[in-house]
Amino acid sequence: MNPQQDPARTSHDKTLLTVRDLKVHFPVKRDAGPWAVWRHKALLRAVDGVSFEVRRGETVGLVGESGCGKSTLARAIVGLAPVTSGSIRWLGMETVYGASRPAPEMARLRQRVQMIFQDPLASLDPRMTIERIVAEPLVTHRSDMSRDEVRTRVRTMLERVGLNAHHLARYPHEFSGGQCQRIGIARALIAEPQLVICDEPVSALDVSIQAQIVNLLRDLQRELSLSMLFVAHDLAVVKAISARVLVMYLGRVMEFGERRDIYDAPQHPYTRALLSAVPIPDPSLERARARVLLHGDLPSPLEPPSGCVFRTRCPEAIEACAAVVPTLEVRGNPMSCVACIRAGAG
Template identity: 60%
Template sequence: MPIAEALVAMTHSSVLTADAVSVDYPITPDWPWQRAGRLRAVHKASLSLTAGETLGLVGESGCGKSSLARALTGLAPVTGGQVRLDGQTMRFDRRAATRALRRDVQMIFQDPLASLDPRMTIAQIVAEPLAILRGDIDKAERRRRVIAMLERVGLTRAQMGRYPHEFSGGQCQRVGIARALVVEPRVLICDEPVSALDVSIQARILDLLAELQREMDIAILFIAHDLAVVRQISDRVRVMYLGAPMEEAPAAALFDQPKHPYTKALLSAVPRPDLAAERARRRIRLHGELPSAADPPSGCVFRTRCPWAQADCGARVPEWRALGGSSVACHHAEAIAAGTLDRSA
């Protein structure tokens, strides 16, 4: 089934839908004789999120994960395609018309401290979204909601007057979570929310997110580099490379039986606790660097680093199609899975 038709079929159950979303950034030339260009950060990405589920988004740095997340929240320009909330198109260029829609999609950022205004107390930080997006509630109700949300994320009323620099990284991230959830959104975009935290703090933040998701029935898009974290928290996982989707599957299926060569390479780089198994396994090594998004390869964007690349991989873009319970964009996924296609390295 084509992507557009599949998305239409899922609209009735999807909270947030991205339909062929593209994000391009202009490249300004350094010299007058140079030509202006465009950097293709995300190219025709389509996905859907349903209430109460978590979609993990993985891929190496520069693959477009954060650009897609920011496009879904209106923080990056959507240069192609549409973002829909409950089937209604979100037009980020018309602030007044989409304010109610924007309230339902909130974001948690990677750096806990840098995402908070150092001149504001945490009470002011958490109250700000209410003041901007919930003009229908008075000041007393706003304060009550701020106190309730801070306590919900493990902070106390006595800490309300403190500034971000007076808190640890984990506490600052709790403030960021409180700020995102105080307006009671339906979708939460988490852009590597635990990557800057210690492992023990990561576990607490992940447990907190899972608990709040159950209570509020929130759909979560969770971006991370740590595949162990993604496997723990996600219902489904999507793999991106150079702005394009490579594979999507239920978390257990993707980690146990990856279909796409890039997914296989990512998982083979994860160390195993069993030393004997770690020494015995054959890694899939990717040679070279990630190509420039300003000049992506023709056909399959992964072909320049793919150990199974064939001549036809550069001739046409692989179709996004179903394969054994997964969705994959690879011309030779069946042959790779069956072991009938030899790899070059």
């Protein structure tokens, strides 16, 4: 990929987080048997060479099928999954999480990057009150604050996410799923991070509650000038909140670009297939539109296909797709990058 075409290269004054050629591989033992001791461990390529950046104040959507590596990528960025190779730069500094950095510096970095998890109830400690849950990041990172200052900050943040002071002494099991997610959002934002990783924060919620949470996150993002990496498999949700969209398949990036370009003029066959699966509210338009159907299941990351990993399900695959690993490059549309040797050919 040429430097001027690399989606991970922008000026440091605009770029908050840069991920470059990131790989997260896990050794996996094969099935047990009498000869298992002689067998080599297989390598599960959960994330296999991903590059992108998140700019100040923007939301980047990360989409793809279940098992494509979205959540593993998100967890690697916040230090919850081991990085095999590649780099994570925070404000131009190499390696956000690493043993070589002093402990105080690592603590400051962790304060600036927070995470909202998929299961709102499971992410909250059932033994702690809501006040203690939301206050925990301040207790960890802001030891200079008094107890009264912490309580005031907690009340203010709860009100910002649609709750109130009457909830302080209650426990997570006393709240609905949507309320628990609001508590998780308050906990993530109370330490005033610059980047929030949202790992499918609405997938476990009802549709009406999903809209409320997405609107809340969008309002908070504007109000607090947050940067967000929003992970989801629902393209309609991602469209509502993201400025740019990154499409993943089997641990690799298929397409990355501005939201309008991804949704209105997708270049990769996989992106077109994902968009084809999104229902249209108008019944007549829904019946009339052409579908892009993918055959077969997602290949195993233990044994990914040669060449383009999507070729075994791609309706446009040619013989060369099995021999060439496509790189993420500008093809046709100057505002987006695509990893497909046929993109822009026609």
